[in-house]
Amino acid sequence: MAARSTKRQDSECSTAPLAEEVYERKGSCASHCALVVLCSVLTVVCAGLCAGLAVMWVYLGQQLEDLRNAYEKLELTGLGGEQVNITAAVDEAVRLFLEDEQKADRTHVGPPLQTGWSSGSSKPMAHLTGNPRQNIKKHHGEVKLRSWESEQGLATLANGMKYRGGNIVIPADGLYYIYSQLSYRFLNENPFENPKEDANIFQLIHYTYKQSSYPEPQMIMKSSRSTCWSKRTEFGLYTSFQGGVFRLEKGDKVSVSVSNPQMICFEESSSFFGAFMI
Incomplete structure (x- = not known):
């Protein structure tokens, strides 16, 4: 078991x-x-x-x-019943717009201002330069300068500003800085002839005017100097500059007048005149 x-x-x-x-x-x-x-x-x-x-x-x-x-x-029906291709129409509109912009850049008048325009990056401005080709006769009284250069070289007009007959035409109301410079140059062709005679004395007066709705222009700036150059001096130089801020209205005109205009050096970097909105 x-x-x-x-x-x-x-x-x-x-x-x-x-x-x-x-x-x-x-x-x-x-x-x-x-x-x-x-x-x-x-x-x-x-x-x-x-x-x-x-x-x-x-x-x-x-x-x-x-x-x-x-x-x-896609095609749409035009006013005359013809079929219009949208893509082709847009391309053509862009091409025409670019051509118009190029034409506006070649003119001496800036593009017009938009309705209700006040200020911004595209403010009216003008810079006119002396024109060496102009022939100014000898004159001792006051003479308005009418032959500024507005298109060539350093000259510029933009954003509605215009130039007409020696005047800068203001396109819109606002505050503007107006400036001008004139360079006088005295040349004595016979410095050693009759040295005992009195010296050459000139009154060099520089005016800036504003013309608005009033019948007579209003002087807004003036500078003057009586210069005495010796008979034995071959040449003499003098520069007058003016600048100031003024309230202007649309359509106002600004111009420059001088005495003894035959003594002014009209090189573009020596004598100029301009205004711009601030």
Whole structure:
């Protein structure tokens, strides 16, 4: 009896580890199969999303291309009943606008001001320079300078400012800085002839005028000097500059007058006249 009982215990002890090993193998196989299935499902989902995005991209590209072609072919009926292509009409309008801008830049009058214009980056301005080609006769009294250069060289007119007959014409109400410079040059053709005679005495007077609705122009600046040059002096130089801020109205005219205009050096960098809104 004791020997039989011992054999049964040995048999039960030998079969227990085998059952545990089979159970562990079944659990590992099930986990592996689940992981494979999950990866397969994710792969299918990603492939589906990529395919959907690709199809949507192609569809949107085709729609944009169709819209572009439709816009280029779109035509409207003009006033005369003819068909007008929008793209061609826009291109032609841009071309005409650029041509008009180039023509305006070549003229000596600035472009007109817009309605209600007050101030900004495009303020009226004018800078006139001396014209060496003008022939001024000898004159001791007051003479209005009428031959300023307004187009060539350093001269500039912009943003509605105009020049007419020696006058700067103001295009809009506002405060303006007005300035002018005159360079006088005395030349003695015979410095050693009759040295005992009296010296050359000149009154050099420089005026700036404003003309508005009043019948007579109003003097707004003046500078003067009596200059005495010896008979033995070959040449003499003198420069007069004026500048000031004035309230002007649309249509006002500003001009410069001088005495002894035949003595003025009309080089563009020596004598000039201008105004600009501030």
